[in-house]
Amino acid sequence: MSTPTLRQAPVNQYSRIQGIGAFRPDVIVTNEDVCQWIDSSDEWIRQRTGIITRHRAAADVSVIDMAEGAAREALEHAGIEASQLGAVIVSTVTHPYATPSAAAALADRLGATPAPAFDISAACAGYCYGIAQADALVRSGTATYVLVVGAEKLSDVIDNRERTISFLLGDGAGAVVIGPSETPGISPSVWGSDGSKWDAIGMTRSQLDARDLSLAARQSDASGDLALLEEAQELYPTIRQDGQTVFRWAVWEMAKVAQQALEDAGITAEDLVAFVPHQANMRIIDEMVKKLKLPESVTIARDIADAGNTSAASIPLATHRLLKENPSLSGGLALQIGFGAGLVFGAQVVVLP
Numbered sequence: 296m297s298t299p300t301l302r303q304a305p306v307n308q309y310s311r312i313q314g315i316g317a318f319r320p321d322v323i324v325t326n327e328d329v330c331q332w333i334d335s336s337d338e339w340i341r342q343r344t345g346i347i348t349r350h351r352a353a354a355d356v357s358v359i360d361m362a363e364g365a366a367r368e369a370l371e372h373a374g375i376e377a378s379q380l381g382a383v384i385v386s387t388v389t390h391p392y393a394t395p396s397a398a399a400a401l402a403d404r405l406g407a408t409p410a411p412a413f414d415i416s417a418a419c420a421g422y423c424y425g426i427a428q429a430d431a432l433v434r435s436g437t438a439t440y441v442l443v444v445g446a447e448k449l450s451d452v453i454d455n456r457e458r459t460i461s462f463l464l465g466d467g468a469g470a471v472v473i474g475p476s477e478t479p480g481i482s483p484s485v486w487g488s489d490g491s492k493w494d495a496i497g498m499t500r501s502q503l504d505a506r507d508l509s510l511a512a513r514q515s516d517a518s519g520d521l522a523l524l525e526e527a528q529e530l531y532p533t534i535r536q537d538g539q540t541v542f543r544w545a546v547w548e549m550a551k552v553a554q555q556a557l558e559d560a561g562i563t564a565e566d567l568v569a570f571v572p573h574q575a576n577m578r579i580i581d582e583m584v585k586k587l588k589l590p591e592s593v594t595i596a597r598d599i600a601d602a603g604n605t606s607a608a609s610i611p612l613a614t615h616r617l618l619k620e621n622p623s624l625s626g627g628l629a630l631q632i633g634f635g636a637g638l639v640f641g642a643q644v645v646v647l648p
Contacts, residue, residue, distance in 0.1 A: 304436030310429070311480020312648045313440075314373025314472040317615035318364030319602065320352040329462045332455035340462060345577020349465030349603025351450045358390045359400050361468035362446035365611070366405055369442065372648065373472035377405035380472075381438025383412040384428060386421025386445045386607040388636070389452060390414060401444065410438075418496070419573045419635025420486070421445055421607035422469070426631075426643060427484035429473040444470040445607035452498070454533040460496075463576070464534075465603030469611020471648070479646075482560035485552055486641035495540045496636035500532040536636075545579045545634055550586035553632045556642035557587075560628075567593045568627030569617055569647065573634055574599035574609040583632075594621055606635065618647060 325348050326337035340346055352361060362385055370377055383405070385398040398412035417424040422445035429441035446468035453461040473481070553572075557564060570593050572580050577599055584595055598613035605612055610631050618625060625647055632642035 306436040307434050307439075307475040309476040309479045310433035310473050311476035311646050312471045313474040314369045314371070314375075315611065315615050315618065315648050316365040316368025316370070316372060316470045317612050318361045318468040319612070320350045320356060320361070320466050322351045322353060323348050324351050324465075326462075329455075333458050333462060335458070335462065343578070344463060345580075345597070345600055346463065346603050347600050350467055352448050352466040356448075358387055358446045358448050358468075359397050359404070361448070361466065362387075362397060362401050362444045362470065363404050365446065365468040365470035366401065366442055366444055369470040369472050370405070373440070373474065375440055375472065375474070377407040380405075380407040380410045380440050380442050382429070382432055382441045383407055383410050384415060384425045384441065384443045385412075386415040386417060386425045386443070387447055388416055388418050388421070388606060389448045391451065397446070407442070417607070417635075417639050417641070418637060419575065419604075419606045419609065420633035420637070420639040420641040422610045423484065423631060423633040423641030423643060424486060424639075426471075426473070426481065426645070427486055427641060430481045430484070433473055433475055439475060441473045442470060443473060444468060445609070445611050447606040447608045449534070449606060452532070452534045457533070457535065459538055460534055460536045463604045465605045467602060467605045467608045467612050469608050469615055471611055481646075482556065482644040484641060484643045485556045485559060486639075488637050488639045489544075489548075490637065492540060492544060492638045494537075495544070495638060496536040497534065498532045499535055542576070542579060544638060545575060546582045546586070549632060549634050549640060550583050552634075552640050552642050553583065553587055553630060556630060556632065556644060560644035562628065562644065564589050564593065566628055567630055567644075568624045569594045569596065569629040571596040571610055571614050571617065571629050571631040573632065574602065574613055575604050575635070594624060607633075609633075614647070
């Protein structure tokens with residue numbers, strides 16, 4: 296008896312970004328505002344990071360709210376309805392629930408049900424991970440259109456008084472729609488991880504600690520013990536980093552990953568119109584530009600000056616701004632690379648929408 300042949304979905308040879316959107320919260324936090332909490336100055340922050348301001352979401356604005364704002368613009372730009380989406384992917388590390396996913400709620404809000412929906416936890420590389428998966432889904436025929444969103448509310452996980460990372464971080468969301476293309480629009484992705492540096496960026500405490508501390512906070516609040524309440528709040532999990540370790544890794548190792556992405560795409564730096572790195576630190580961006588020997592004709596995304604580091608949202612936000620300020624770049628090739636906690640990384644060359 297012969298084995299029946301399984302039916303396969305019709306494949307698409309290529310995929311590309313067909314629409315892009317962004318959401319930037321209204322609250323703007325200056326360096327002077329930050330320096331109320333830490334012993335620093337506007338001059339020091341500018342020199343060390345290149346950041347002048349960062350956006351922060353109000354208390355009643357969630358990761359899903361920001362993701363929805365960016366997604367609706369991306370769908371409109373792509374000229375499709377949410378009901379046409381074959382998958383919804385949200386890259387985030389700040390959705391406050393381990394389950395259910397932010398993506399499932401987003402799909403429902405947009406009217407994309409019953410599209411499969413899932414979150415990616417890959418920190419600042421999350422968006423590039425999402426692009427890699429969307430590209431595969433579209434080219435395999437599993438989905439015709441895929442929504443990829445990077446959305447972060449990092450203000451929920453910082454201690455304003457610590458100096459390693461809090462002053463760097465902002466909130467926001469960026470989104471793209473990936474769909475079929477007659478010509479290559481997304482190169483092979485170069486992605487990976489280095490768990491040997493797992494603790495270079497991360498939370499001060501686990502979710503189990505947070506649960507216990509939350510209970511302690513509620514008990515102290517109910518008893519009126521303000522000292523105990525303050526102690527519980529002091530111990531609540533927030534994000535930290537080993538700045539020197541991250542800086543050296545990003546500058547030396549990520550330049551190699553970016554170069555590999557160019558080679559895998561079959562192009563050279565001279566073929567690019569733009570470079571969109573994760574907006575981690577202006578000095579890291581500048582060093583990568585030097586190591587890649589990018590010509591002056593390549594426009595460098597420097598959204599970090601006004602937006603800060605927005606983790607998974609940084610590349611789509613920076614791309615959105617780049618195209619808004621330089622519409623002539625549309626249709627050109629851009630190298631994008633994300634890297635962050637894990638440590639994880641991802642890069643690919645894309646045709647700009």
